[in-house]
Amino acid sequence: MRYLLPVSATESIPPPTPGADPRPAPGRVPGQDPRVQWGLSLAVVVVGALTIRPMGLGGQGLAVAVLFVLNSAALLARGVPEHRVPPRVALAWLTSGIVAAAALLGASDSGTGYLFAYFVAGHIGYRLETGRALTLAVTCSLLCAGVLYFHLGPGDPELPWVLGLTTGAPVVVGILNRTQRQAVRSALSAAESAERAASAEARTAVLTERGRIARDVHDVLAHSLAGINMQLELADALLDTGDLEKVREATTKAHGLVKESLKQAQWTVHALREDALPLLESLTAMVESSGHRDALTVTGTVREVPAQVTQNLLRIAQEALTNAARHAPGGKAEVELTFTAASITLRIRNRPATRAVTPGAGSGMGLIGMRERVALLGGSVSAGPVTEGPDQGGWQVETVIPG
Numbered sequence: 001m002r003y004l005l006p007v008s009a010t011e012s013i014p015p016p017t018p019g020a021d022p023r024p025a026p027g028r029v030p031g032q033d034p035r036v037q038w039g040l041s042l043a044v045v046v047v048g049a050l051t052i053r054p055m056g057l058g059g060q061g062l063a064v065a066v067l068f069v070l071n072s073a074a075l076l077a078r079g080v081p082e083h084r085v086p087p088r089v090a091l092a093w094l095t096s097g098i099v100a101a102a103a104l105l106g107a108s109d110s111g112t113g114y115l116f117a118y119f120v121a122g123h124i125g126y127r128l129e130t131g132r133a134l135t136l137a138v139t140c141s142l143l144c145a146g147v148l149y150f151h152l153g154p155g156d157p158e159l160p161w162v163l164g165l166t167t168g169a170p171v172v173v174g175i176l177n178r179t180q181r182q183a184v185r186s187a188l189s190a191a192e193s194a195e196r197a198a199s200a201e202a203r204t205a206v207l208t209e210r211g212r213i214a215r216d217v218h219d220v221l222a223h224s225l226a227g228i229n230m231q232l233e234l235a236d237a238l239l240d241t242g243d244l245e246k247v248r249e250a251t252t253k254a255h256g257l258v259k260e261s262l263k264q265a266q267w268t269v270h271a272l273r274e275d276a277l278p279l280l281e282s283l284t285a286m287v288e289s290s291g292h293r294d295a296l297t298v299t300g301t302v303r304e305v306p307a308q309v310t311q312n313l314l315r316i317a318q319e320a321l322t323n324a325a326r327h328a329p330g331g332k333a334e335v336e337l338t339f340t341a342a343s344i345t346l347r348i349r350n351r352p353a354t355r356a357v358t359p360g361a362g363s364g365m366g367l368i369g370m371r372e373r374v375a376l377l378g379g380s381v382s383a384g385p386v387t388e389g390p391d392q393g394g395w396q397v398e399t400v401i402p403g
Contacts, residue, residue, distance in 0.1 A: 038079045044115045045072045052104070052111030060107065060154060067104040071116040074100060078123045087128075094124050094136060102143035105164065106153030114159065117144050117167035125174020126181075137171035224261035228254050260322070263289060279310045283317060283337060290321045292333045300339030309401055312373040313346050316381070319370065320348035320397040330354030331394060343379075344401045349386060352393040370399070377401050 052068055054061040074097030077085075085093070101117035121140050125133045144164030148155060235250035280302055287296045305313075317335065324333045331351040338345040367383050374381045379401040386394040 034079055038076075041075050041078055041119070044075060044112075044119055047112050048072070048115065052108050052113050054109060064104070064107050067100055067107055068113075070100040071097070071104055071113070071120075075116055075119055078119070078127075082127065090127050091132065094120060094127065095139075098124075098136060098140040098143060101140070101167070102147050102164075103153075105144055105159070106147040106151075106155050108156065109154050110156050110158075114144070114163060114167060117164075118170050121168045122170030122174045125171035125176075126178045127174075130175055133171050133175060137168035139168075141165045141168035224257060228257045228261070231257065260325070279305055279313060280337065282310065282314055283335070286314065286317060286321070287333075287335050290325065290333070292321075292335070295333055296335045296337065298337050298339075302339055305344060305403075309344070309377055309403070312377060313344070313399065313401065316370050316373060316397070316399050317346060317348060320350075324348070324350035324395065328353040328394065329356070334391075342402060344403070346399045346401075347396065348398075349391055349396040350394050351391050370397070374399055374401070 048068060048071070052064065055065045055068065056062060057065075074093065077093060097120040098117065101113070101120055104113040104116060117140055121137050124136045124140075127133075128136065141164065144167045145161050146164070147153065148159055148164045149161035231250045231254035235247050235254070238247045238250060280298065284296055287293075321333060321335075324331065328350050331353050333348065333350040336345070336347040336349075338347070367381070370381045370383070379399060381397070381399045383395070383397045386392055386396050
């Protein structure tokens with residue numbers, strides 16, 4: 001006779017449903033579908049009901065019917081979620097299952113009762129830890145082989161006792177599936193932890209970026225608007241004196257501050273844009289728009305630099321050029337950009353003023369703001385008066401960025 005053997009002792013992997021959410025449901029492991037397990041269990045029960053004989057209400061038929069019900073209950077219990085079955089209850093249930101399967105082999109004259117032993121043994125490997133699973137699987141093989149070898153009961157004379165020895169083999173499949181399940185759960189847990197860490201890092205990056213943008217806007221608007229407001233208040237006060245010449249002078253200074261503020265705002269927006277020009281082109285445009293033509297000197301091999309480096313170097317150059325125009329009007333400014341294998345150096349130096357210095361708002365970002373920016377990049381910045389050479393009496397800002 002031909003023996004029916006199970007294709008799988010535990011869960012199988014169904015094909016994905018088009019348009020379905022690829023994320024697993026809570027508590028579920030990808031690749032496991034309880035419906036498949038229930039289907040296999042029901043198929044074994046139905047095949048057993050059609051083939052196992054005798055079944056009746058008395059004598060041997062009643063004994064076979066009772067054992068068939070017990071085996072069916074033990075098999076269908078595989079579909080109960082793990083967290084709902086305590087380990088001790090699972091051990092008792094599976095132990096009873098292999099005893100009932102061996103008894104069914106001895107009590108029935110024919111049929112596929114051995115399938116219950118195969119599937120229960122496979123689930124033993126899936127549900128219990130390895131040591132207990134192997135012990136129960138060996139017990140299952142010895143019980144089924146002993147029943148068939150010693151003919152403990154009517155039994156099916158066509159079933160060889162060697163078949164009983166193989167009933168515990170599916171435990172290996174169950175253990176492999178359990179190992180795979182644990183590996184998948186560990187991978188999911190690690191992925192969730194990594195996702196949480198990435199989310200926290202992204203939130204930190206957003207807050208850092210907000211702080212940087214707020215600092216840029218403050219540097220450009222707060223100080224410039226303060227200077228404009230001061231000039232307008234002065235003009236308003238002078239109106240009462242009737243000195244139109246001083247009123248005109250105050251409004252002219254206010255107009256100049258407005259133009260300067262617009263220029264700074266344009267530079268800031270340009271530096272904040274993700275599609276901003278490379279460092280050299282952006283710096284060239286900034287120096288020329290500040291009124292210092294041919295003032296940029298580039299040394300070394302020009303290379304692309306990260307956007308964050310470009311944005312911060314441009315902002316530092318903007319602040320230095322603005323301060324030079326404010327505190328040393330008419331003085332020549334020179335900008336040097338040096339590329340080496342290990343660093344990028346930006347140096348802005350201005351000579352002393354050749355025109356009268358207009359009192360007004362203080363520096364925008366200031367040295368503290370410069371240091372904050374450079375610290376984010378792991379570099380250094382220094383600022384101070386020039387004490388020797390043709391630029392003596394002027395001011396110099398030097399920034400060194402590694403990389």
